[in-house]
Amino acid sequence: MRVHPLPLLFLIALGVISSTQASTLSSFTSSTVASSSSMAAVPAANQAGLLLKVQEAIKAGLPDKALADTVKSEVSHAMGADSEPDSLKEMHDGIVYKFLVNGEWRKSTSGRTISNLTPYDETICYEVQACTREEIDEAYATAHAAQRVWAKTPIWKRAELLHKAATVLRQYAALIATPVLREVGKNRKSAYDEVVRTAELLDFAAEEGVRINGEVMSSDAWVGQKRNKLAIVERVPVGVVLCIPPFNYPINLCGSKIGPALIAGNAVVVKTPTQGAVSTLHLGAAFKIAGAPPGLVNVVTGKGSEIGDYLVQHPGANLISFTGGATGIDVSKKAGMVPLQMELGGKDACIVLPDADLELASTAIVKGGFSYSGQRCTAVKIVFATAEIADALLEKVLAKLAKLTIGHPEENADITAVINKKSADYIESLVMDAESKGATLTTPYKRVGNLIHPLIIDHVKENMKLHWEEPFGPVLPFVRVGDAAEAVTLANKSSMGLQGCVFTQDINRAILVANELAAGTIQINGPPARGPDHFPFTGFKDSGIGAQGIKYSIESMSKVKSFVINLPEAAHPQGH
Ligand SMILES: *[C@@H]1O[C@H](CO)[C@@H](O)[C@H](O)[C@H]1NC(C)=O
Helix, strand or coil, X not given: CCCCHHHHHHHHHCCCCCHHHHHCCCCCCHHHHHHCCCCCCCCHHHXXXXXXXXXXXXXXXXXXXXXXXXXXXXXXXXXXXCCCCHHHHCCEECCXXXXXXXXXXXXXXXXXXXXXXXXXXXXXXXXXXXXXXXXXXXXXXXXXXXXXXXXXCCHHHHHHHHHHHHHHHHHCHHHHHHHHHHHHCCCHHHHHHHHHHHHHHHHHHHHXXXXXXXXXXXXXXXXXXXXXXXXXXXEEECCEEEEECCCXXXXXXXXXXXXXXXXXXXXXXXXXXXXXXXXXXXXXXXXXHCCCCCCCEEEECCCHHHHHHHHHXXXXXXXXXXXXXXXXXXXXXXXXXXXXXXXXXXXXXXXECCCCCHHXXXXXXXXXXXXXXXXXXXXXXXXXXXXXXXXXXXXXXXXXXXXXXXXXXXXXXXXXXXXCHHHHHHHHHHHHHHHHCCCEECCCCCEECCEECCEEEECCCCCCHHHCCCCCCCEEEEEEECCHHHHHHHHHCCCEECEEEEECCCHHHHHHHHHHCCCCEEEECCCCCCCCCCCCEECEECCEECEECHHHHHHHCEEEXXXXXXXXXXXXXXXX
């Protein structure tokens, strides 16, 4: 089949294929379109139809100009309109997404965008705005203006907005799952579940928020004092919360910040992760569609290296809620006099004692270690198996691991490509380091692009990086220890302390081991997990500052203010 240079140019312009793909084409067929970066902005339901139309147009042997026009019109038709409501359509022109400030979707005056690549084929799926400092100033300014009104809005009305946003998320869950799949490579089912879980979280935050009350204190509890002072203690908003969610849950870990912030009477400025930006923008859209007042929820995009410092050091930020990696330590140093709520990853240990139910433990290790390809702060990051059961446990784990499916997120594979090449290279370097120092790869190491096959590495020792570092991928170190005490000592040596888990049928031993472990949450006979999202979520050591979990987040995102009534004489209300 002959090459059609003109339609190729159109397809490049539309972002359906990249110029590199075009230049390497020996012939142009509809399958080129299908396998290309492609289709980023075309809803899944329309893709097959689009391919058919392109195929027909090529077969018809139209002149170049007519073919180009036909392809262009088919692509824009498929991009859209049929499934996407106007309220989401206004967020973007093709694959170019706008940012949200003062209730408006805008392109940046910088005139620059940042390309967002899919993890699985590293082609451009979206372009997001490179926001300027002036635009960030405006986001903070409109947030402060909106917050002053919002703080005077009855709590039941704030709750109503959260419930409406939850309804919007449910209504468009399938559409909103698509960017999660494309940008961060989460399989379709998990992407969809993330949207629904966020709707549930917003509902719960609304319900929890209406029951947050202060207290009344009296002076006569203090030695020598009379009961002539009453303190009315209330929780008041902090002002504007800067929310910085991570790539791995670009909707849920943003909702877990916005929901509590808003119900407590704050406004927000959200800085999206680069991969995950379009997903997070959709959460902003849900609040806009739900009727959030302009400026209450602002979502800015851009490279952390360009605007990160400006955002966190901005006088408009009254609290920073950050979830991510070690960058958070840098953020905490730069932030200055503002409260921080931070969660920075973990090296979550799974300790399996000799009397453990190995069926249960092995299931938890595979689920805990390999869900979303291990790219979770609460993934099992290291297994400490006591000598008596190590072989039997490993055998069960490997049998279960072999059943995981490996492939494309659209096929709902269990193991999908990790977020980007840098991450895949890093994971590979940890594997090579461990192997070179004598660890045993229980299956051969296999990587195709950013897709790393799940791997347990046995006999990992303290001199190997994998013992201490977070791979954030489907590679799990297996360490053999003499007893629980040795496991706890090794686990405690980690600089992080997010979660941990202990498997034993002896609840007394479980509590004793859990008491010793330096981590915010210890799961007994279950894998580490953040959810259900109303449970507290705290990191010890380098894993974080402050507490999350809906009630705890509402408390973190509000501050105490008291009114003291000074009475002329002691007053003791009578109860009879
Ligand atoms: C582990 O760390 C905790 C908290 O720092 C400490 O109380 C405990 O004694 C440590 N245990 C061991 C065995 O290192």
